[in-house]
Amino acid sequence: MQRIEPLRPKEIRSLIRKGKWGKPTAGVALGYAQANLVVLPQKYAFDFLLFCQRNPKPCPLLEVLEPGRYRTKYLSSYADIRTDIPRYHIYQNGRLERTVKRITDLWRKDFVTFLLGCSFSFEEALLRVKITIRHIEENKNVPMFITNIPCKPAGVFHGPMVVSMRPIPLDQVARAVQITSRYASVHGAPVHIGDPLAIGIKDLRKPDFGDSVTIHKGEAPVFWACGVTPQAVVMKAKPDLCITHAPGHMFVTDLLNEELA
């Protein structure tokens, strides 16, 4: 989110498709929503779709494709899921086996694609009302924590909710809740405000993923459901195969963040 990137989503996806863009997508095509990717064989698809339906805060579905389909219909009419993401992670039996730049050769007719909302969208909305995002300010990755809040299980999928934390000045906390409440399809309102222990987080300086950020006096830690949750839950279920985006290397959609509000 740090700098203005003049390219439009279609142009960025075209560069990615041609192998000319290997970087993370944070800060590109500002104003447009980016999405997390999860591809699963069809035998897991109903359970995972049900898991997302039951847990919309950590798993906000933006689009799900029918088995075998690799072209999005609603997030973009131009995209190819097999080539338009800068880096893919291939997991076998819950273990990361390799990172690749396209999955065209791996594609199967029973693959079901899930695209989930990403916090970039609501961070942009917060910035627009002059609420500072500490990890952007400190040029770090957002701190993420495994909580003691159980997700609602569905079929083979279950596990705790992972949250991201942003320190917010006390006089802006209510405003931050209002703003992010408008974006239900990108994690929505916070799941917790204040005391980290209440949701099982023992030390805010030691995130389970991402980086530790400064919390100033007069700020509350505010916790939002995080898109790492579905990935953690999928890995725990150890499907024989699962493909995701590599962290930070997202699918850039043609949907304006404002269209999600």
Added chain:
Amino acid sequence: MQRIEPLRPKEIRSLIRKGKWGKPTAGVALGYAQANLVVLPQKYAFDFLLFCQRNPKPCPLLEVLEPGRYRTKYLSSYADIRTDIPRYHIYQNGRLERTVKRITDLWRKDFVTFLLGCSFSFEEALLRVKITIRHIEENKNVPMFITNIPCKPAGVFHGPMVVSMRPIPLDQVARAVQITSRYASVHGAPVHIGDPLAIGIKDLRKPDFGDSVTIHKGEAPVFWACGVTPQAVVMKAKPDLCITHAPGHMFVTDLLNEELA
């Protein structure tokens, strides 16, 4: 909604289960959400879940059960889907074959249960802010119309959106939008306000389902996505078997309408 019914959801479900309640459920357990029922064999379940995900306004999912399960977990911890609805419709190949009072003997391990939000919830919210509901006032069924708005298809399921219409005084239209926007899981904000022709409705006096109601001078017809949509779409796909509630004979949940806001 016309009269106060002192019984609580659990008591009503118990009467229904014992065969002592064959009536519609409109107006009972005021304050508690009621749900539409769709039961489908597992082979149709992913497509239908995807259809609901893509069309949340006509198909607002309140709970979906894993294959074979007949006890709800989130809408109530006491209920049995096979016995706790006053009347069921059994459809074979898209045709209504019979109406029964319980489906215990028909139950199969591959049945997937979908419970969808119902407009009773948002009507109660409108009444609470003194917005009159004409069909309740006239003691009729809400008028429903097949529109030219296509639902987003999913797998074998596709078809036009069905809407319900409520005449609202012009100076209360914005308020009605605000109030119902809060209830996204029970159809949410209107899909259309005003000119019926714009969504393919030729004559407001001739609803496709339900009854015609009076529209006074100074009132706009306001159209909400209707729970008849998923039923119409399922019937069109002609699954070999489908079980629904009989119109007006809903599943009474333990969830307060306010919990849906």
